[in-house]
Amino acid sequence: MADDDGHACLRAPCFPHPIAGPADAMPSDVVHPQDPVRRQDTEFMALALDLARTVDRRPWPNPPVGAVLVKDGRVVGLGSHQGAGAPHAEQVALQQAGTAASGSTLYVTLEPCNHQGRTPPCAPALARAGVARVVAAMRDPNPGVAGGGCRYLRDHGIRVDLGLMAREALELVWPFVVTEGFSRPYVELKLARSLDGLFAPDPGRRDAAAPVYLTGTLSRVEVHRRRCWMDAVLVGEGTVAADRPRLDARLADKPADGPRARPRPACVDTDLSLDPTAVGEPWLVLGGCESADPGRADALRERGAEVLLVAENGGRIDPAAAMAALGTAGVHTVMVEGGPRVAAAFLAADVVDRWVSFTAPLCLGAGVGWESERPACGPFALTRVERRGQDTMAVYDRTPFVDTLLKVMA
Ligand SMILES: NC(=O)c1ccc[n+]([C@@H]2O[C@H](COP(=O)([O-])OP(=O)(O)OC[C@H]3O[C@@H](n4cnc5c(N)ncnc54)[C@H](OP(=O)(O)O)[C@@H]3O)[C@@H](O)[C@H]2O)c1
Ligand SMILES: [Zn+2]
Secondary structure, eight states: OBOTTSOBBOOOTTOOOOOOOOOOOOGGGOOOTTOHHHHHHHHHHHHHHHHHHOOSSOOTTSOOOEEEEEETTEEEEEEEOOSTTSOOHHHHHHHHHGGGGTTOEEEESSOOOOSOSSSOOHHHHHHHTTOOEEEESSOOSOTTTTTHHHHHHHHTTOEEEEOTTHHHHHHHHHHHHHTTTTSSOEEEEEEEEETTSOSEEOGGGOOSSSOOBOSOHHHHHHHHHHHHTOSEEEEEHHHHHHHOOOOOOTTOOSGGGSOSSOOEEEEEOTTOOSOGGGOOTTOEEEEETTTOOHHHHHHHHHTTOEEEEEOEETTEEOHHHHHHHHHHTTOOEEEEOOOHHHHHHHHHTTOOSEEEEEEESOOOSSEEOOOSSOOOOOOOEEEEEEEETTEEEEEEESSOHHHHHHHHHO
16 A cells, blocks of 8 residues: 555554644643634634745744734734844834734734844834734743733733634743743654554665554644754664655645645764765765764765764763754754664754654554663653544643643633
8 A cells, every 4th residue: 555655554444533732731722712802812712823824934033923903893904923133023013014014913922022122122113003902822932031021012001912823822932942042942842653553664674774563644744744844853873764755745735734835854873874865955964973984974065964973872872962062053843754773863862842642553463662672761741632634633842741731821
């Protein structure tokens, strides 16, 4: 059986595809059909969230933000933030609304700022424009400035409602929150496994170097959406050899799926022994300072790959050093996609912020598993469990998501 890429696929085609279940609902996510104001608020906040996602490039190191100005039930201004140096979402919406901003309601995914950065602060601009009400999904997560924007607005007679759809809004800025504004890259680990805990079929059961998918299409679309927010998607040499993966986001094809800019594929290979024809521009290849062969590094560079040499630990690339090197190369968000040896090393090095675990409803019996020694790693907090077709997706965070949610809603 082959899927839409022509890759071998282990999934039986006859499963029914039930509708994906909702995330565990927070009070702020509940729509009240009998309350038209609340229903309208939810619709406009959902539009603001979509705007935050519909951007050309990832706004890191700034958080994504969307804003909608509404007057008499009609949208008069829309804005999203496109990254450092670009105007804030609220400023874009104000500009579009012009004089219609007076007496309007602003729906914004993050508390408006009240401090001078590269651009002028938004809260005074909203007050000057005569905005009457501000509905903000969440407080600024930065403890130094949290609440300042809301306070300024209230002090200027503007009604402020906080916490509507906070879960979705926090999800959008999560990499920014847990790295405290990208003092280091954010690391998300994605792993897909069978019910019996295996990552891939036995190499002997595979004929060519191509991905073998355990999970269904809905899981893979989810992975591609997540990749849109990643500056780099990283695997180990073993996965490049076995799968020749593209590591792109081709299945995320709707504007609100995420930024249009694509992630860079990346690979860790201590001795740089990987087949150079498997990579090229715009790949990032990380080799070990001590073990990387200079001739191989040149061959990879000739193919258009960027080669970074990083410190080793016990003869293999040190994950913390790899993340630091990627940070220096301008990478703010990294999805680590395995295989098991790389996943184990990154977990043991305690550099994983979020673990997204997919489980497919099949048993492989024999195949690629953890190495005999399992990774020892700190506890994670369960953030959500959802179904994606016949698969389960579980999200675990090192920084408890719900605790942070309560703080940014208060
Ligand atoms: N189900 C899934 O989610 C998933 C995802 C990806 C891959 N896979 C499957 O996993 C299999 C490949 O697994 P794998 O474990 O052999 O490959 P891998 O984890 O992708 O790559 C392992 C290689 O990475 C290099 N490496 C560099 N730094 C390392 C470090 N600190 N720790 C460990 N390795 C490091 C090592 O080569 P050097 O010693 O040369 O550095 C090592 O041989 C394939 O069958 C693939 O299909 C499954
Ligand atoms: Zn602002």
